[in-house]
Amino acid sequence: MEWEQLLSLKRFGDINKRIRKEQDETRLGFEVDYDRIIFSSEFRSLQDKTQVIPLSKTDFVHTRLTHSLEVSVVGRSLGRKVGQKLIEKHPHLQKIHGYQANDFGAIVAAAALAHDIGNPPFGHSGEKAIGAFFKHGLGQKFKKELTAKEYQDLCDFEGNANGFKILTESRVGRQGGLRLSYATLGAFMKYPKESLPIKPTPHVADKKYGFFQSEKEAFQDIAYELGLLKRSAHDIMYSRHPLAYLVEAADDICYTIIDFEDGINLGLIQEEFALEYLSKIIRHTIKPENYYALTTKTDRIGYLRALAIGTLINETVDLFMHYEDVILRGELDCALLDKSHYDAQIRDVIKISVEKVYQSREVVEKEIAGFRILTELLEVFITAIHNSHNHTPSNYDTLILHLLPERYKETQNTLQGRLLSVCSFVSNMSDSYAIMLFNKIKGMEIG
Numbered sequence: 001m002e003w004e005q006l007l008s009l010k011r012f013g014d015i016n017k018r019i020r021k022e023q024d025e026t027r028l029g030f031e032v033d034y035d036r037i038i039f040s041s042e043f044r045s046l047q048d049k050t051q052v053i054p055l056s057k058t059d060f061v062h063t064r065l066t067h068s069l070e071v072s073v074v075g076r077s078l079g080r081k082v083g084q085k086l087i088e089k090h091p092h093l094q095k096i097h098g099y100q101a102n103d104f105g106a107i108v109a110a111a112a113l114a115h116d117i118g119n120p121p122f123g124h125s126g127e128k129a130i131g132a133f134f135k136h137g138l139g140q141k142f143k144k145e146l147t148a149k150e151y152q153d154l155c156d157f158e159g160n161a162n163g164f165k166i167l168t169e170s171r172v173g174r175q176g177g178l179r180l181s182y183a184t185l186g187a188f189m190k191y192p193k194e195s196l197p198i199k200p201t202p203h204v205a206d207k208k209y210g211f212f213q214s215e216k217e218a219f220q221d222i223a224y225e226l227g228l229l230k231r232s233a234h235d236i237m238y239s240r241h242p243l244a245y246l247v248e249a250a251d252d253i254c255y256t257i258i259d260f261e262d263g264i265n266l267g268l269i270q271e272e273f274a275l276e277y278l279s280k281i282i283r284h285t286i287k288p289e290n291y292y293a294l295t296t297k298t299d300r301i302g303y304l305r306a307l308a309i310g311t312l313i314n315e316t317v318d319l320f321m322h323y324e325d326v327i328l329r330g331e332l333d334c335a336l337l338d339k340s341h342y343d344a345q346i347r348d349v350i351k352i353s354v355e356k357v358y359q360s361r362e363v364v365e366k367e368i369a370g371f372r373i374l375t376e377l378l379e380v381f382i383t384a385i386h387n388s389h390n391h392t393p394s395n396y397d398t399l400i401l402h403l404l405p406e407r408y409k410e411t412q413n414t415l416q417g418r419l420l421s422v423c424s425f426v427s428n429m430s431d432s433y434a435i436m437l438f439n440k441i442k443g444m445e446i447g
Contacts, residue, residue, distance in 0.1 A: 005227040012176025021098035030106035048430035050123040072113040075250035079108030111187035118163025120427040122370025129374040130157035152195040186241030193237040229330040239330025263357040282307040
């Protein structure tokens with residue numbers, strides 16, 4: 001892969017090539033990507049979506065919105081630092097093409113900002129609820145009418161693929177979705193493959209899938225424009241865009257350290273564990289006198305968190321540059337942090353977060369409720385849209401469809417289009433809206 005091609009400023013519908021040297025430096029194309037994402041309604045709904053603790057009543061626990069903003073900030077730092085080193089290593093990128101170090105930061109920041117935009121309410125429980133509806137629930141009846149890959153898209157409903165759909169799907173008045181640069185879309189795609197075959201290799205890019213069959217052509221167009229490497233002669237499987245490794249690292253750094261911090265602030269993890277586990281990562285930068293001078297638990301944990309994130313950012317930059325050639329050949333088969341000197345410490349932090357936070361009674365109980373809520377919503381709306389298409393809607397179905405926004409009724413020319421429209425509608429709900437709509441449909445709330 002070549003950086004000149006990977007840094008494409010092309011957008012959906014472009015006829016003429018966009019040249020970096022001709023860009024307006026006050027409103028660079030990659031920075032426009034960030035703006036378009038942050039002003040989108042789908043991004044706005046993240047303010048009331050679960051990160052780890054569903055429906056928390058405290059004001060310091062992270063939502064998908066705050067998590068995405070923090071991942072974006074870390075991603076920007078990673079991109080800028082890597083960009084500076086890449087410009088030094090490949091000076092023609094700047095001298096001939098006009099690329100700057102901050103371009104890399106802008107691409108990674110935008111892709112990181114959008115990395116959770118397709119995730120359903122109630123965390124990963126939401127993805128599992130949608131998949132289970134088709135794999136084990138009433139959605140099984142559609143299996144015979146879909147191709148194997150279309151059905152697998154639904155059975156393993158994937159927030160990353162739904163995010164790609166949001167960013168690229170054309171609809172009336174919005175051709176090409178948000179019309180982001182192909183470089184940003186490439187960096188967004190952590191799993192550049194379709195849903196089948198499932199995990200064909202241990203390669204990190206094969207862990208999940210990155211697009212629905214409905215967006216296959218858009219994905220292939222982007223992969224071709226960026227010069228991503230094909231990894232299979234028979235299936236649609238490509239190498240990652242190199243900057244996707246930085247987006248992944250930014251996410252890994254934030255959820256590892258910040259979910260741990262949330263657990264401590266909630267009292268689910270003892271404060272002493274923070275010093276014990278994080279001090280192994282920050283032993284070269286921590287100043288004990290500064291730590292013990294802080295009088296509140298929140299400030300002390302925040303100090304450790306900041307140092308830990310800074311340490312992991314610097315190491316990730318070094319790792320990226322060390323493996324740059326391997327990455328450009330499409331041969332790095334694991335996440336960058338898997339190569340970290342602090343891998344054991346990171347795994348220890350994640351292990352205690354799983355035990356004390358992710359599997360806490362509060363989280364499990366609310367995930368169970370979320371599973372039930374999304375299953376009910378899918379059943380009601382899919383039944384209504386299916387009966388309407390077959391010209392057999394009940395009065396109840398007709399009433400239900402009045403609640404489905406028009407934009408989700410535009411792609412009903414295929415069965416998968418209708419099913420994915422409802423899945424996207426449900427996925428784009430906030431936690432609170434999903435609960436409210438469930439209660440109204442069940443007759444438990446009126447008005």
